[in-house]
Amino acid sequence: MTFAKNLRCKECGIDYPLEKRTACDECFGAVGVIYDYKAACKTFTAAEINKREKSIWRYRELLPVHEIKNQVDFHAGFTPLRKCKGLGKLFGLKNLYLKDDTTNPTGSFKDRPVTIAVSKALEWGYSTVGCASTGNLAGATSAAAAKAGLDCNVFVPSQLDDGKIIPTLVYGANIIAIDGTYDQINRIANLVAEKKDWALVNINVRPYYVEGSKQLHSRFVNSWIGNSQII
Numbered sequence: 001m002t003f004a005k006n007l008r009c010k011e012c013g014i015d016y017p018l019e020k021r022t023a024c025d026e027c028f029g030a031v032g033v034i035y036d037y038k039a040a041c042k043t044f045t046a047a048e049i050n051k052r053e054k055s056i057w058r059y060r061e062l063l064p065v066h067e068i069k070n071q072v073d074f075h076a077g078f079t080p081l082r083k084c085k086g087l088g089k090l091f092g093l094k095n096l097y098l099k100d101d102t103t104n105p106t107g108s109f110k111d112r113p114v115t116i117a118v119s120k121a122l123e124w125g126y127s128t129v130g131c132a133s134t135g136n137l138a139g140a141t142s143a144a145a146a147k148a149g150l151d152c153n154v155f156v157p158s159q160l161d162d163g164k165i166i167p168t169l170v171y172g173a174n175i176i177a178i179d180g181t182y183d184q185i186n187r188i189a190n191l192v193a194e195k196k197d198w199a200l201v202n203i204n205v206r207p208y209y210v211e212g213s214k215q216l217h218s219r220f221v222n223s224w225i226g227n228s229q230i231i
């Protein structure tokens with residue numbers, strides 16, 4: 001289950017249901033997911049969480065996907081911390097650690113938000129997902145789609161390096177290459193997605209996609225449940 005209860009406009013504060021929505025009807029502000037933290041506090045404890053397997057979904061109560069059957073997991077998260085002595089010395093820090101998200105399945109932190117966005121698309125019954133991307137997001141979305149058994153279409157600039165295209169093709173996605181800037185590609189992708197009824201992770205599923213990004217900030221979990229483990 002999840003304690004996500006609604007979407008809320010970040011500008012004017014109007015609430016909306018947990019629906020496919022990226023902006024507020026009143027002010028065009030971005031919307032974000034709101035949780036019932038009081039209710040979550042009663043069951044969502046550090047002791048309970050520590051019994052669970054090391055997966056992004058360990059924290060499922062604070063992620064906006066309702067049923068476990070829709071929680072796609074291609075093993076993003078739980079990346080290592082690297083002690084950086086040289087960099088630490090430069091800043092006068094004895095214990096400087098960097099979170100190495102290059103060890104995620106497709107080599108980037110994008111695997112985290114895509115996990116949540118594709119799960120939400122699955123929950124809503126979409127058969128096709130995708131994204132507008134200049135590289136890393138294309139690979140992450142295609143990998144998550146392959147795991148979820150969904151079709152995947154990614155919109156990329158036509159001049160993108162082969163090195164960034166090949167991983168996406170390996171996971172079976174369709175590549176739609178467009179001559180134009182990223183902003184132009186983004187707008188075209190949005191228009192096509194509306195017409196075809198596709199869920200594009202960083203466009204029309206964006207409020208949920210962002211919920212995956214928050215996991216990288218360990219403060220989110222640590223400060224809330226007093227758990228020293230980071231994901």
Ligand SMILES: [Zn+2]
Pocket residue numbers: 009010011012013014024025026027028029
């Ligand atoms: Zn608003």
